[in-house]
Amino acid sequence: MNNKIMILDGNSLLFRAFYAMPPLKTKKGQYTNAVYGFLSMLYKLIDTYSPDYICTAFDPEKPTFRHEQYKDYKAGRAKAPNELVEQFKLIRDVLEVHNIKCIEINGFEADDVAGTIACEAEKKGAEVYLVTSDKDYLQLISENIKVLLTKKGVTNIKEMDEQAISDDYGISPTQFVDLKALMGDQSDNIPGVMGVGEKTALKLIQQYGSLDCIYDNIEEIKGKLKEKLEGDKIQAYMSQTLARIIKDIPIEFDLEEFRLIEPDANKLIVLYDELEFRNFKKRVKEIPEIQNDSQMSMFDSVSDGEEKKLGINNISTSEDLTYVDNKEDIAQIILKVKNSKKVAVKFLLDGERALYSNAVCLGISDCKGSIFYIDFNEVEEKFVLESLKEIFESKDIIKIGHGIKSEVIYLMKKSIFIENIGFDSEIGKYLLDPSESSYSIDKLAYEYLKVENSTENEYLGTGKKRLSFKEVEQGKSKEYLFNYLNTVVKLEEKMCLEIQEFNMTNLFQKIELPLIEVLAYMEYEGFKVDLEILNKLGVHFAEKISSLEEKIYILAGEKFNINSPKQLSVILFEKLGLTVIKKTKTGISTNAEVLEKLKSEHEIVSYILEYRQMVKLNSTYVEGLKSVTDINTNRVHSIFNQTIASTGRISSTEPNLQNIPTRTDEGRELRKAFVTEDGYVLCDADYSQIELRVLAHLADETNLIESFKNGVDIHTKTASEVFKVKIEDVTYEMRSRAKAVNFGIVYGISDYGLSRDLDIPRKESKVYIENYLSYYKNIEKYMKDIVEQGKKEGYVETYFGRRRYIPELSSRNFNIRSFGERIALNTPVQGTAADIIKAAMVNVYNRLKNNKMKSKLILQVHDELIIETHLSELEEVKKILKEEMENVVNDFKVHLDADVNVGGSWYEAK
Template sequence: MSLKRFMVIDGNSLLHRAFHALPPLQTKDGIYTNGVYGFLTMLNKIIEEYSPEYICVVFDKKVPTFRHKEYTEYKANRAKTPDELIMQFDILKDVLKKLNITTLEIDGFEADDIAGTLASIGEKEGLETILVTGDKDYLQLATENIKVLITRKGITNLEIYDEQTVKEKYGINPNQLIDLKGLMGDKSDNIPGVPGIGEKTGIKLIKEFGSLEGIYENLESISGKKLKERLIENRLQAFMSKKLAKIVTEVPINVDLQELRKREPDYDELIDLYRKLEFNSLLNKIRKNTEDNQASDDLADIDCNYEIVQDLGVIDSIIQSINKNKSVYLKFIQEDKIIGLTIKTETTKTYYIDLIEEDFKEKVLLKLKDIFEDENIEKKGHHLKEDILILLKNRIHLKAISFDSMIGQYIINPSQNSYSIKELAKEYLSVYIKDEDDILGKGKNRKKITDIPLEDRAKIFSVKLEIVSKIENLVKEKIQKYNMNELYYKVELPLVEVLAFMEFEGFAVDIEKLKELGEEFESKMTELTEEIYSIAGEKFNINSTKQLGYILFEKLELPVIKKTKTGYSTNAEVLEKLKGEHPIIEKILEYRRIMKLKTTYVDGLLSLVDKKDNKIHSTFNQTVTTTGRISSTEPNLQNIPIKTDEGRKIRKVFIPSSEEYKLVDADYSQIELRVLAHITDDPNLKEAFYNDEDIHTKTASEVFNVPKSDVTPLMRSRAKAVNFGIIYGISDYGLARDLNISRKEAKLYIESYFAKYKKVKEYMDNIIKEGKEKGYVTTIMNRRRYLPELKSRNFNIRSFGERMAMNTPIQGSAADIIKIAMVNVFNELKKRKLKSKLILQVHDELIIEAHKDELDQVKQILKSQMENAFKLSVPLKVDMKIGDSWYETK
């Protein structure tokens, strides 16, 4: 017959383990929660696995114990507990209270003493006790019915010990481990032991003499003069160490075992607390585990009244409702083609319109066209760029977007991993829904949407649209609370339409020129391959790390920079350090550079060209970067190389779509430095832009203390590195590396810069301080970036946070300005009904495919809208170039 289980958890040990195992986690209010979250994850796992009848969590008290009185240096070597962890103890105890789990802490004793006493009580009561901890001191308590569950790595790897497994591991009985600690001490607790005796010697002595007492009773039998001397000299210390290491099992505990029975949580209070702590996955676990519990009613599935539509007559009824409400929620479902459309108003059920049949789809779209294009009917949804694109391909223009939940959540928290409806349902409604990934699967085995029954399809997508309607006001309230209305309604929402049109228009590619470039790169790679073989004295696979490692470090005997588990490292960093050591290194670096151009850009672009129009239709991502910048994928047009002649050739293949058009490239001049001047209000920096000076020449003059006329190209180049480095919070180490100078010289440059631009230094210091106090920094449009890293005790993490605090308001503000410019340029082109189209944005530049008859208008629109996008205290300046390829505009 199996025994009932009693689980005793060392709260201090597990909370420490969880805190250090997980990255920093903060709520919007700046509450650190990673330790508590990790603890609860472990707690749920072990409760699920071991199903205890009784449970208790024990803690240390913040007062000295009897051990401190015995030995004042006890645990004196422990580092100060991080503030981020200290604040989580009370939070954890509050959570445990809501879980109805008893916690114990007693003056004068440590958590392990309380746990040991409870284990002793449990054993006497005929229970199987499981002690959960990360502290191996507990192993001394192991018996047949007292087991120790040790956390090994992270928060999921646990190892269980009983009396037999302790014997197998150490070769001695569990109760002899305190004798071992008496001999070898314990560095973690600052227990001294006998100097010079380690685990191996200690175990050998205990096996021979049975205990510490036995060893000292038989000193004459111990061989080894030095060992005997150490034991004699440290006798008192050895017995004190044993006493310190022994876990007390007779702590006066005023608690009845029945009080420790596992009980149901107080769900109402627990749900409220989990919401406050933003523990969405734990909220969902409650929902799953308590489906019949009234307290979890608010965690039940979304109540969604939906109807499948396959009749045109119902479409007329839907149109009437939309016209009456003057707003509509919508989402198209598309795989290879349009499959369906979910649509609803604030007052109607959700309709899933089945659009599999092509003829029915055409008729439905024709009926809904006027609704979609009516500027007086608000359109609401999630990731509406997808829907705009779908409709554009069907010659319909979706207008009047007033709410997009994905965009709203992005500006609320730009660091979030996912903005899916599933995630938003968890966050705002504490509801777990199954989305298409859960049902269809992922990767190669993913089913098609059409493989699942129509009824299931309708429910999945109807529920998702229902969620969008339910969270709309909650998202808007947060946007209002964070003072982001202007950012949302004037910048980000209008930008959705702009990006959709840019994707739809695409960028024309000269296919033949791209193929020729591929052949040129292939030829160059072949040439380099032969040169490398000749230098190496043999043929080998240049792309094989193992073979290249052999050639470089064994045959050519170059100095080994770094090794991996599988052999020599030959990565770019290693090869850069080896430059100058041997002529083969430069050839290999050049080979790799050309190969990347060939595979990533030539082959990559060829695979992505749309054969219908010979264009690249890149995807522009609005919710990826934490600074607010737009990124692009498939392909990443922002990464087209420009630093080498070969790289710049890639831009030659990007051309206007016909001979009637030219490319106009408008590039902000030093926008980030202008933003820096505006934000810092530095008079010296502002003066340069007022006078339209070369800012890098001016900085060189200031830093090197020479007249502007005496500034050399090298001085200007170094000043440029300082100017842009300051924006990114560069250190003397980073600047030294970039300029290949000493750290001392780099430090002097930075100090000279701050001496001349005092307000910049003042701003940098203040923004870090502000970031620490608020937990975030903002841009000129009040865009937030949360920086929990600023409060980290880890120097590298904290330094990263400080650099981001300095950079984000500048880079993010520049992103705000370019987005405003994009919206204004797009609207002006549309307003004038021009044939010219905005087709690309790359960092600080816009590219328009301009009709030759409209060139003057386009130039005027770009200059006016870009330079007046935002009123800075210094002028914004735009440089423009026109060409027959992207290459010609640079």
């Protein structure tokens, strides 16, 4: 018999998987990361080695014979985290569904079970593979027994045979026990010979062959090594016994009970649904027929033969796909949509961004069963859009979609303005789980409708992806749009109920959904850039870079590549002998944090930091902005992302206008290039210390509230309390440090973090924080309460009810848990500030729109709004900004102050 048997070391692999994977958790709170990693290994092993038989050995819960022989065996080993412990039963259940037998024998460890089965299977002619992360198994290797040793991660596996043992250690598998006898094993608390490490132990085994021969020839060994060996002889032989795997424990088994058979598809699907293992469902060969229409697959294909005119026959679901190829049919669409009062819409574009793309086709659903597919090769796009304009602009007809901002922008190009956006599944899911990395339509279809995308990588995706022209020609656009709209319609009810259950309906309807139009408008309008100013800045930066290069070369005594960390490291640490602050895997670190600490050691460091800053300003901002400026309008059109930041903040990309530098004079110069059209000025309004005002309200901190009410400078007041001096004696440095404490508290900073930021001793930073909290006592109470609430509820909320789940708070790992505590402290404050600016944006935009003003809201940067203001409307715009920004909330204990400035450029207005 030449069959293959694979024996898994259950405990070892589950531990490996747990620490290799992030802390995955189901919605019900079940940790699954270890099981997920275990299955990843299992599937790779099965795919790679195709075993005929498979089983898993586990350690028993009770002590084994080794504990009886040596009471300190495995003593000191940290207790397994609860997050892992709860997965030991779960992995057995998972393996049972896979028809993989689990074996556990009281009094013996998993390696004894595995060793016994391996040797018996070998006698029967089987080829054996032992899978583990435990090197003790290497002693079991023989001609027909191999060890698959898991390395870093979960799928990195090294196959070990007799030759590999010889290559790696220079010994045979049978000598491995004696190696452990000498060097011991720290993880199992096997003592070995004190002071003898792996290197010395290997030399002894290679020279003498075995532990017995070493002691038979002990007189040949000289010096301290001989003393160590003689002094710990008893300990060495005890360690040998502890390290030896038992190969003949009393166990009876029939190899056939380990036969690898296909698991039951139905049970497997139920299991994966419970564990939320979406990707593993793709391995299931037979997916049962789903009768419930609400669970109908988003990915059911629509063949050409099933495309019917105006609602003739159903297509594998209750919906009709109407293939529109003439103008007369458009009237039918309008009639159906008007009757339903709701429309789901999706354009298929030939590019990534709606602003720069053309539509290939359009999909429309009346949300009651009919889906229309309009190919713009068949029916002229201009006619279609003109005909449907009344639908899109009707305030009585609800519009729904997924990432519908793309449709809003595309229609804006056509002078059509979508009204009454009532649902967006991408935004809805972001609200429900702001920490997700993706909100793709196929992911939501799986999660809410329990359907799987078998051809995801071919053409279905996030809604931000596009079909290639080849795929469109192959007819996939029809299937794509049918599935897309079908899914959006089915998601609406489910997601809205969940949002309602979490008390976020008001946040969704009053802030997030209206914001879609605002962001689309800002993206569509863009911000004008003066390329002449930008080019002059580029010349200035280039000259500065060249001058800095010469200074650096002179101080270094030679020319080198300043941008090469390796070459820079040689100059700084080998040639100039500066202090090594930090080492990485690739060498000595030369990052900004390190260089800041080295500035006092040599003047070259300051020049290098300035050089890097100039290079970034020139490449990222000058050249970067020039590359994305529309050559026809000289305007940059940033993408405003609503679903990126977990705190609820809006982000900006391509280009990132929120990241234009402000800390240096040269960085601020870049804002001079952002200008207006003739007849306009920029009106720039930003909140004054909004996060501290939010903190004062949430914590109900009287001292902070009173300071704001009385117009006291908060940082000066904090400095007087932190440094225990009168307000008039507060210095500039004291105020600066107090400012760092104020904002550090908002972000959950630790004494270590503050000491690093201020470059002061940790002990000193600890005193600053203690003094701060002793004065602002309610803030200290709030900080404790919000963390406890997060631990109890599993999430924290903003003033507007935005939730953020924080599974890190329940971690046993100190660093992960501390990270979770910082999130718990930061989210309500920063998230509330983000909600406030979003609400203000919506209100300001609506005032401008409803008053039919020429002025345009064009940018938001954290707590700042910028309006390109027509000169004739300047006073009204200033009034609108003040009113809407300061009156977003009416029950705050602290008034929200907005400062408004005006200028011909961003630089002047700021």
